[in-house]
Amino acid sequence: xxxxxxxxxxxxxxxxxxxxxxxxxxxxxxxxxxxxxxxxxxxxxxxxxxxxxxxxxxxxxxxxxxxxxxxxxxxxxxxxxxxxxxxxxxxxxxxxxxxxxxxxxxxxxxxxxxxxxxxxxxxxxxxxxxxxxxxxxxxxxxxxxxxxxxxxxxxxxxxxxxxxxxxxxxxxxxxxxxxxxxxxxxxxxxxxxxxxxxxxxxxxxxxxxxxxxxxxxxxxxxxxxxxxxxxxxxxxxxxxxxxxxxxxxxxxxxxxxxxxxxxxxxxxxxxxxxxxxxxxxxxxxxxxxxxxxxxxxxxxxxxxxxxxxxxxxxxxxxxxxxxxxxxxxxxxxxxxxxxxxxxxxxxxxxxxxxxxxxxxxxxxxxxxxxxxxxxxxxxxxxxxxxxxxxxxxxxxxxxxxxxxxxxxxxxxxxxxxxxxxxxxxxxxxxxxxxxxxxxxxxxxxxxxxxxxxxxxxxxxxxxxxxxxxxxxxxxxxxxxxxxxxxxxxxxxxxxxxxxxxxxxxxxxxxxxxxxxxxxxxxxxxxxxxxxxxxxxxxxxxxxxxxxxxxxxxxxxxxxxxxxxxxxxxxxxxxxxxxxxxxxxxxxxxxxxxxxxxxxxxxxxxxxxxxxxxxxxxxxxxxxxxxxxxxxxxxxxxxxxxxxxxxxxxxxxxxxxxxxxxxxxxxxxxxxxxxxxxxxxxxxxxxxxxxxxxxxxxxxxxxxxxxxxxxxxxxxxxxxxxxxxxxxxxxxxxxxxxxxxxxxxxxxxxxxxxxxxxxxxxxxxxxxxxxxxxxxxxxxxxxxxxxxxxxxxxxxxxxxxxxxxxxxxxxxxxxxxx
Ligand code: 26Q
Numbered sequence: 009x010x011x012x013x014x015x016x017x018x019x020x021x022x023x024x025x026x027x028x029x030x031x032x033x034x035x036x037x038x039x040x041x042x043x044x045x046x047x048x049x050x051x052x053x054x055x056x057x058x059x060x061x062x063x064x065x066x067x068x069x070x071x072x073x074x075x076x077x078x079x080x081x082x083x084x085x086x087x088x089x090x091x092x093x094x095x096x097x098x099x100x101x102x103x104x105x106x107x108x109x110x111x112x113x114x115x116x117x118x119x120x121x122x123x124x125x126x127x128x129x130x131x132x133x134x135x136x137x138x139x140x141x142x143x144x145x146x147x148x149x150x151x152x153x154x155x156x157x158x159x160x161x162x163x164x165x166x167x168x169x170x171x172x173x174x175x176x177x178x179x180x181x182x183x184x185x186x187x188x189x190x191x192x193x194x195x196x197x198x199x200x201x202x203x204x205x206x207x208x209x210x211x212x213x214x215x216x217x218x219x220x221x222x223x224x225x226x227x228x229x230x231x232x233x234x235x236x237x238x239x240x241x242x243x244x245x246x247x248x249x250x251x252x253x254x255x256x257x258x259x260x261x262x263x264x265x266x267x268x269x270x271x272x273x274x275x276x277x278x279x280x281x282x283x284x285x286x287x288x289x290x291x292x293x294x295x296x297x298x299x300x301x302x303x304x305x306x307x308x309x310x311x312x313x314x315x316x317x318x319x320x321x322x323x324x325x326x327x328x329x330x331x332x333x334x335x336x337x338x339x340x341x342x343x344x345x346x347x348x349x350x351x352x353x354x355x356x357x358x359x360x361x362x363x364x365x366x367x368x369x370x371x372x373x374x375x376x377x378x379x380x381x382x383x384x385x386x387x388x389x390x391x392x393x394x395x396x397x398x399x400x401x402x403x404x405x406x407x408x409x410x411x412x413x414x415x416x417x418x419x420x421x422x423x424x425x426x427x428x429x430x431x432x433x434x435x436x437x438x439x440x441x442x443x444x445x446x447x448x449x450x451x452x453x454x455x456x457x458x459x460x461x462x463x464x465x466x467x468x469x470x471x472x473x474x475x476x477x478x479x480x481x482x483x484x485x486x487x488x489x490x491x492x493x494x495x496x497x498x499x500x501x502x503x504x505x506x507x508x509x510x511x512x513x514x515x516x517x518x519x520x521x522x523x524x525x526x527x528x529x530x531x532x533x534x535x536x537x538x539x540x541x542x543x544x545x546x547x548x549x550x551x552x553x554x555x556x557x558x559x560x561x562x563x564x565x566x567x568x569x570x571x572x573x574x575x576x577x578x579x580x581x582x583x584x585x586x587x588x589x590x591x592x593x594x595x596x597x598x599x600x601x602x603x604x605x606x607x608x609x610x611x612x613x614x615x616x617x618x619x620x621x622x623x624x625x626x627x628x629x630x631x632x633x634x635x636x637x638x639x640x641x642x643x644x645x646x647x648x649x650x651x652x653x654x655x656x657x658x659x660x661x662x663x664x665x666x667x668x669x670x671x672x673x674x675x676x677x678x679x680x681x682x683x684x685x686x687x688x689x690x691x692x693x694x695x696x697x698x699x700x701x702x703x704x705x706x707x708x709x710x711x712x713x714x715x716x717x718x719x720x721x722x723x724x725x726x727x728x729x730x731x732x733x734x735x736x737x738x739x740x741x742x743x744x745x746x747x748x749x750x751x752x753x754x755x756x757x758x759x760x761x762x763x764x765x766x767x768x769x770x771x772x773x774x775x776x777x778x779x780x781x782x783x784x785x786x787x788x789x790x791x792x793x794x795x796x797x798x799x800x801x802x803x804x805x806x807x808x809x810x811x812x813x814x815x816x817x818x819x820x821x822x823x824x825x
Pocket of ligand 1: 117120123252255262340443654
C-alpha cells in the first residue's frame with residue numbers, strides 16, 4: 009500500500025468515525041481506524057479463503073480458550089504492511105509504538121490457550137484449512153495488581169473500547185437448548201491473517217444472548233422474575249473465563265459454557281455441510297475433522313450424536329461410527345486434579361438428551377471391551393459413567409480417532425500411566441505432537457533486531473515461513489563479528505526491558521546483571537517456590553561472604569495465581585517479601601535484585617522474553633506436559649536452566665545439553681524415590697536448606713496476618729447468638745489459614761496434608777542441584793563471548809519448535825488433509 013493513500017485513509021477514517029484530526033485522536037481511536045482499514049483490505053481474500061475452506065477437506069479446532077494477545081502489530085506484519093503503516097502514522101505525527109497501550113485479548117489462561125492462538129496463526133500461514141471455534145468471553149482473564157505484596161484481581165473488560173478486529177455475524181446465530189432455558193449463540197468472526205500469502209483463516213467465537221431481547225410473553229403473564237432470570241442466565245454463559253489453569257472446577261456455569269460453544273460449533277458446521285451437500289451425510293466425515301483441545305469441548309461428542317440422530321434422522325449406529333471418525337483429542341496435562349469429571353445429575357439436569365447418548369456410548373463401550381476380552385473386574389477403569397460421574401477424558405479416548413500428548417515425554421506418560429489401560433487396547437490411537445510457537449509473533453514481532461540480523465545473514469525472510477532454515481546459521485557461532493552483533497542485540501533488548509520494568513513496576517534494574525526470568529502461571533508443580541527458596545539461599549550466602557564472585561543477577565518473576573488457589577497466592581506474597589528484603593539491603597544491591605512483575609500477559613511476555621538471559625523451566629520431572637515459554641526463550645537466545653521435563657528434553661536434544669543448564673531428578677528418579685522420600689531428612693542435614701525454610705516460620709517475613717485480623721475485629725460487632733458463635737468458630741479456622749499462609753507452606757514442605765505428602769513436588773530433593781547449576785551458570789556468564797555463543801546456538805536450533813512444524817504434523821498424521 010502507498011504511504012500517501014494510507015495517510016489519507018487514516019485521516020478520513022478519524023474524521024468519519026470520531027470527527028477528529030490525528031493530533032486530537034486517542035490511541036484507541038487511531039488503532040480502531042487502522043484496524044478497519046486492514047479488515048477492509050483483506051475482506052476479499054478472506055471471503056475467497058472461506059470458500060476454499062468449505063469445498064475441501066478441513067479441520068476444526070474446538071477450544072474453550074484462545075489467548076490471542078494484541079492483534080494489531082502481528083496482523084500488520086502478516087499483511088506485509090507494518091513498515092508502511094508505521095511510516096504513514098509517523099508522518100501524521102503518531103508513534104506506532106503507542107499501540108502498546110491497546111488491551112490484550114486475554115481469552116485464555118496460559119499455555120493451552122496460547123497454543124491455540126499459535127496454531128491458528130501457523131495454519132493460516134502454511135495453508136492448512138483450520139477454523140477455530142471458542143467462546144467470546146465478555147471478561148477475559150483477570151488483571152493482576154500486586155498490592156502490599158499480595159495479588160489482587162480486577163475485571164478485564166477488554167471490549168470496552170470496541171473490538172475492531174471482529175465482525176458480528178448475527179445472521180449465523182444458533183439456538184442452544186438447555187432443559188431450563190434456550191439461549192442464542194451469536195458468532196463473532198476474527199480474521200487470522202496468513203504471513204505474506206492470500207490465505208485468511210477464521211476464529212469464530214460465540215457470545216451468548218437472550219433469544220429475545222425481552223420475553224414479553226412471560227412478562228405479560230406476570231412472570232416477571234422468570235423473564236429476568238432467563239435473560240440473566242443467557243447473558244451470563246459467556247460472561248467470564250474461568251481463571252483456573254491445570255485444575256478442574258465442577259461448576260454448573262462452566263458446564264453450560266462447554267456445552268454452549270460445543271453445540272453451537274457443531275450446529276454451525278452441520279448447517280454449512282447441508283448448505284453444500286444437502287441431507288446426504290455420506291461425505292461428512294471425509295470432509296470434516298474436529299480437534300478437541302483438552303477435555304473442555306468433549307461434550308461435543310455426545311452432542312454430535314444427538315444432533316445427527318434426533319435432528320437429522322441418522323441411525324444411532326451410523327452417527328456413533330461417524331463420531332468415531334470425526335473427533336480427535338489432545339491431552340494437555342497429567343495432573344490428576346485437572347481431569348474433568350461431571351456429576352451425572354448435573355449433566356442430566358441440564359442436557360437430558362445428551363446424557364442419554366452418553367449412556368448409550370457407555371453401553372457400546374462395555375460391549376466392545378467384552379469383545380476385546382477385557383476382564384469384568386477391569387471394566388471399572390474404562391467406564392465413561394462411573395461412581396455417578398461422567399469421565400470426560402475416557403469419553404474422548406474411547407471415541408477419539410487419535411489421541412495425542414504435547415511433548416515426547418508427555419505422550420509416553422499418557423501411554424504408560426494416565427491412559428495406560430486405553431493404550432493396552434487401542435495402541436494405534438496414540439500419537440505425539442510436540443508443541444510449537446509461531447515465529448511471526450515470538451521473533452518477527454517481538455524481536456525485530458534479531459529478525460533483521462537473521463534475514464541479512466540468510467539473504468531473505470523465508471525463515472519466517474520455514475524456521476528450520478535458522479540451522480544454516482549455526483556456522484556463524486564461530487564468527488566473532490556475528491556473535492558480537494548478537495551480543496549487542498541482546499543488550500538492546502535488555503535495555504528496553506529494563507526501561508519497561510522501571511515504567512511499570514518502579515524498580516530499576518541494571519544492564520550488566522544477568523536477567524533470570526521465570527514467567528508462567530503460578531502453580532506448585534512449576535516450582536516458583538523452589539526458585540524463591542534458592543534465591544534466598546544465594547542471598548544468605550552472599551551475606552556470609554561465602555559466594556565471592558557471584559555474577560550480579562536480577563531474578564524476575566511473572567504470573568497469575570488462580571484466585572481460589574491459596575498456596576499459589578501465598579507463594580506470590582513470599583516472593584514479594586523476599587524481593588523487599590533483598591532490594592532494600594545495601595550489602596547486596598550490586599549483586600542481587602528480585603522483581604515480581606504485575607499482570608504478566610502475552611504482551612508483557614513479548615518484552616520479557618527477548619530481554620532474558622536465562623529461561624527458568626524447573627517443574628518437577630514428569631509434571632509439565634510440554635511448556636511453550638521454554639521454546640520462546642530459546643528462539644530469542646536465552647539458555648534454559650531447567651529440569652528433564654516436558655519439551656525441555658527435546659530443546660536440549662536440539663541445542664545441546666552443553667549449551668544449557670539441566671539439573672535435578674529425572675522422571676525415573678522421581679518414580680524410584682517417591683515412596684521412601686523424606687524431605688525432613690534433607691532439611692535436617694543441610695544447614696543452607698534449613699536456614700531458608702525456617703524463614704517461613706521464624707518471623708523473617710510477614711504473610712500479612714495482622715492486617716487481616718484488624719479488619720476481622722472491626723467487623724465483629726454483632727451480638728453473640730448460638731448461630732453466631734458457630735459461625736465465628738468457622739471464621740477462626742479460616743483465620744488460622746490466613747494467619748498461617750507461610751506456616752502452611754512450611755508444613756506443606758515438611759509434614760504434608762491430607763491431600764498431599766510432604767514436599768509433593770520434590771523441591772528439597774532438587775534444591776542443591778539447582779544451586780550448583782546456578783553457580784555454574786553464574787561463572788560461565790563471566791565469559792561474555794562463550795556465553796553468547798551458547799545463546800546463539802540455542803536460537804538457531806529452535807527451528808523444530810515452530811508451530812508451523814506442529815500444525816503440519818497434525819494436518820498429515822491426524823487430520824489427513
Ligand atoms: C477445566 C475445568 C474447569 C475450569 C478450568 C479448567 C482448565 C482450564 C485450563 C483446565 C486446564 C487448563 C489449562 C491447561 C494448560 O494450559 N495446560 C498446558 O498446556 C500447554 C500447551 O499444551 C502445555 O505446554 C503445558 O505444559 C500445560 O500445562
